[in-house]
Amino acid sequence: MRQKSEPMQVIKERRDGALLRLVEAVPYISFMGISFDRRGDELTATMAYSDMLIGNPTVPAIHGGATAAFLETTAIIELAWADIWAKIEGEKLSGAEIAALPLPSLPKTIDFTTDYLSVGHPRDVYARARINRSGRRYASVHVEAWQDNRSKLVGQATGHFLMLSKNG
Amino acid sequence: MKPSPSEIAQHFANALPHCKELNMRMDLLEDARAIMSMPYDKRLIGDPETGVIHGGAVSALMDSCGGASVFMHPENASASVTLDLRIDYMRPAKPGERISAESHCFHVTRNVAFVRVNAWAGDNKDQPVATATGAFSFKHKTKGRV
Numbered sequence: 001m002r003q004k005s006e007p008m009q010v011i012k013e014r015r016d017g018a019l020l021r022l023v024e025a026v027p028y029i030s031f032m033g034i035s036f037d038r039r040g041d042e043l044t045a046t047m048a049y050s051d052m053l054i055g056n057p058t059v060p061a062i063h064g065g066a067t068a069a070f071l072e073t074t075a076i077i078e079l080a081w082a083d084i085w086a087k088i089e090g091e092k093l094s095g096a097e098i099a100a101l102p103l104p105s106l107p108k109t110i111d112f113t114t115d116y117l118s119v120g121h122p123r124d125v126y127a128r129a130r131i132n133r134s135g136r137r138y139a140s141v142h143v144e145a146w147q148d149n150r151s152k153l154v155g156q157a158t159g160h161f162l163m164l165s166k167n168g
Numbered sequence: 169m170k171p172s173p174s175e176i177a178q179h180f181a182n183a184l185p186h187c188k189e190l191n192m193r194m195d196l197l198e199d200a201r202a203i204m205s206m207p208y209d210k211r212l213i214g215d216p217e218t219g220v221i222h223g224g225a226v227s228a229l230m231d232s233c234g235g236a237s238v239f240m241h242p243e244n245a246s247a248s249v250t251l252d253l254r255i256d257y258m259r260p261a262k263p264g265e266r267i268s269a270e271s272h273c274f275h276v277t278r279n280v281a282f283v284r285v286n287a288w289a290g291d292n293k294d295q296p297v298a299t300a301t302g303a304f305s306f307k308h309k310t311k312g313r314v
Binding site: 023028031032051053056057061062065066069073076103105110111113114115119151 | 183184185186187188189196210211212213214216217221223224225227228229230232233234237238249250251252253254255256257260
């Protein structure tokens with residue numbers, strides 16, 4: 001029997017609701033001014049510029065630690081999101097069902113290596129993460145951040161993470 | 169003339185907006201070494217289940233401390249930028265405890281400075297929450313630039 005397809009609004013509500021719930025649970029994400037845009041399952045992170053992100057006021061440039069933090073946050077949310085996506089799409093959960101779920105356990109960073117490629121100018125920064133390997137316990141993620149040009153990276157990073165949600 | 173350690177401490181902790189926002193404090197500055205710390209802050213929580221601070225905030229502290237130790241290298245002639253920083257997370261920092269980082273700029277060439285950084289929570293200096301190794305740009309006072 002062919003399943004009746006869901007109305008688009010129901011699908012969007014489920015996906016956007018689950019993403020917002022994940023992101024809003026973490027105080028540090030809003031402290032840093034980070035938000036996520038979604039196209040299907042693809043996420044793009046934005047770190048909105050604010051003066052407190054500056055590390056060197058004479059250049060001026062965004063603090064390297066803030067760039068690293070942005071990259072790490074993007075990687076963690078990408079991993080958690082991939083996990084959530086499988087669950088909410090597999091079970092076709094409704095907005096109300098998602099709101100009732102316990103908050104997902106976030107992956108724990110084992111190591112994170114940031115490669116600084118150019119100065120972070122005082123404006124918004126964008127990032128996307130790619131999961132290169134996601135096993136039962138460990139995951140390896142690569143992240144790239146840019147500002148004006150997608151091909152001119154501000155920084156890139158590779159990190160390894162412990163997946164607590166899959167440990168059972 | 170080279171600024172005094174107290175002027176540098178003032179600069180790192182107060183003039184750098186991101187460091188100021190995280191309430192970082194310079195605890196020690198000497199040749200090629202620096203110790204910096206920051207208080208526990210609920211705004212920095214990365215794991216709402218446990219209240220543990222986000223690794224990113226620890227990165228910012230370790231990066232700043234690494235930069236300070238490079239700046240304090242006796243052969244340093246200029247300001248540096250981070251080229252790369254690898255952080256290994258050993259254990260979660262206990263919520264409520266101050267986080268400290270100690271960096272040693274253990275080697276410099278004409279153009280590159282290498283650092284090692286240890287971070288710990290509270291007084292448990294022998295149980296690091298994270299360690300890092302990094303490379304910074306460097307301008308050598310006497311060797312000149314290639």
